[in-house]
Amino acid sequence: MPESEVLIIGGGIAGASTALYLARRGRDVALVERGEIASEASGVNAGQIGAIGWGDMPDLSAYLTMGSLRLFEELQLDLGYDIEFRQSGSLTAIHTLEQYGYIRDHVHSMRARGFDLALLTPREARAIEPEINPNLPGYMHTPLRAQADPVKATRAFAAAARSSGARIFANHEVGGVAPLADGGYSVATGRGEFRCGALVVAAGAWSARIGEMLGLRIPIVPVRGQMWATPSLPPMVFQTISSAESSHDWSMDDGGDARTPPELTHRGDARVTRHLYGRQRRNGEIIFGGDRQLVGFDKSVDHTGIEVNRGHASEVIPLLNGIPAARTWAGLMPFTLDGQPLIGRVPTRDNLYIVGGLASSGFGRGPMAGKLLADYIHTGHMPHMLFESDPDGRVTDL
Numbered sequence: 001m002p003e004s005e006v007l008i009i010g011g012g013i014a015g016a017s018t019a020l021y022l023a024r025r026g027r028d029v030a031l032v033e034r035g036e037i038a039s040e041a042s043g044v045n046a047g048q049i050g051a052i053g054w055g056d057m058p059d060l061s062a063y064l065t066m067g068s069l070r071l072f073e074e075l076q077l078d079l080g081y082d083i084e085f086r087q088s089g090s091l092t093a094i095h096t097l098e099q100y101g102y103i104r105d106h107v108h109s110m111r112a113r114g115f116d117l118a119l120l121t122p123r124e125a126r127a128i129e130p131e132i133n134p135n136l137p138g139y140m141h142t143p144l145r146a147q148a149d150p151v152k153a154t155r156a157f158a159a160a161a162r163s164s165g166a167r168i169f170a171n172h173e174v175g176g177v178a179p180l181a182d183g184g185y186s187v188a189t190g191r192g193e194f195r196c197g198a199l200v201v202a203a204g205a206w207s208a209r210i211g212e213m214l215g216l217r218i219p220i221v222p223v224r225g226q227m228w229a230t231p232s233l234p235p236m237v238f239q240t241i242s243s244a245e246s247s248h249d250w251s252m253d254d255g256g257d258a259r260t261p262p263e264l265t266h267r268g269d270a271r272v273t274r275h276l277y278g279r280q281r282r283n284g285e286i287i288f289g290g291d292r293q294l295v296g297f298d299k300s301v302d303h304t305g306i307e308v309n310r311g312h313a314s315e316v317i318p319l320l321n322g323i324p325a326a327r328t329w330a331g332l333m334p335f336t337l338d339g340q341p342l343i344g345r346v347p348t349r350d351n352l353y354i355v356g357g358l359a360s361s362g363f364g365r366g367p368m369a370g371k372l373l374a375d376y377i378h379t380g381h382m383p384h385m386l387f388e389s390d391p392d393g394r395v396t397d398l
């Protein structure tokens with residue numbers, strides 16, 4: 001029966017990073033994962049790393065994005081893992097004059113708060129991204145944004161954790177969790193029991209199911225995201241690409257309520273906006289996605305949504321017009337109902353922690369989320385920025 005000081009449930013980027021930074025602190029840590037490392041959202045995402053700077057008064061969002069950027073850089077540049085990391089920058093396409101006004105105000109207010117972003121004319125944007133549409137009103141440029149391969153990066157965090165002494169158990173599905181009299185936990189997997197002094201729930205979209213095993217309501221729901229890829233093409237898209245349409249629409253109505261997370265593309269079956277993100281991978285595939293839909297744990301691809309997304313992407317990069325989708329896929333993102341991540345200690349249980357609810361940007365924010373939680377567990381003191389993600393009062397008894 002494996003025993004450890006800390007046991008992490010979930011081998012996505014949040015769990016793998018928590019394991020790495022606990023092991024680096026010399027803690028005895030084990031991680032159990034139902035499938036392979038990076039077999040869920042952390043392996044199927046678009047690989048975009050969002051970052052716009054620390055700003056004048058860094059908040060949790062700044063720590064998660066800028067901190068994670070540094071941790072990705074360390075993997076690629078210092079530790080020698082090839083995770084296809086590039087600080088490529090990013091362009092956000094503006095399709096209408098209403099969107100232009102919204103983005104112009106956003107850029108002005110964010111620059112005034114010390115963030116690094118700019119409004120470009122189509123001509124200026126084409127100088128750095130030649131294939132984008134010259135006939136749109138403008139583009140927002142965020143030079144700090146980056147990209148990496150999701151599977152390689154997540155597995156590199158797990159490999160670095162292993163090199164630092166963490167024990168990683170793939171193909172171990174957790175089926176039950178029971179508290180022990182000494183404040184620790186017994187965790188039942190299909191391949192035997194694990195015991196630990198402290199437990200970390202890092203089970204992504206499945207976190208609520210682990211919560212139920214502990215008599216807890218964890219307010220994380222699965223939201224389906226889906227993507228498509230062109231055949232391999234010569235290099236022609238250099239930055240990450242997105243569109244202002246969804247953020248403009250969500251700024252007027254984010255659609256969230258007691259049972260629905262904010263900022264989805266659909267309400268039930270009905271589309272409320274179009275969302276877009278994409279980039280060209282090192283293997284030449286141009287990949288795009290965007291839809292965010294509540295469909296339970298269904299990971300099948302909705303091809304109507306893929307066609308809408310292909311049309312949207314072609315408006316921004318006209319050469320995509322007529323290039324077929326060579327493959328499509330979907331994954332489940334862990335959205336919280338209030339839109340804030342859950343990173344911290346669950347105060348109603350002994351030695352129980354959670355790192356999750358990283359929603360649609362958990363690849364880019366997961367490394368620092370795991371590091372901040374590891375620092376908390378190791379020192380016993382909550383890093384001040386984690387007040388914004390505190391489970392206290394949000395994770396409740398069933």
Ligand SMILES: Cc1cc2nc3c(=O)[nH]c(=O)nc-3n(C[C@H](O)[C@H](O)[C@H](O)COP(=O)(O)OP(=O)(O)OC[C@H]3O[C@@H](n4cnc5c(N)ncnc54)[C@H](O)[C@@H]3O)c2cc1C
Pocket residue numbers: 009010011012013014015032033034035036037038039040041042043044045046047048049050172173174175202203204205206224225226227277289330331332333334355356357358359360361362363364365366
């Ligand atoms: C299509 C798509 C595109 C995206 N694009 C981006 C992007 O470009 N940039 C970005 O920043 N984010 C993006 N995201 C979001 C990002 O992928 C997620 O926020 C992030 O990967 C969440 O990481 P996680 O470790 O919390 O969850 P996951 O990666 O889902 O990991 C949780 C792990 O827990 C395991 N698990 C669950 N239950 C059990 C159990 N009972 N026993 C053992 N193990 C269990 C699962 O198998 C899984 O591996 C995208 C997501 C999708 C689906």
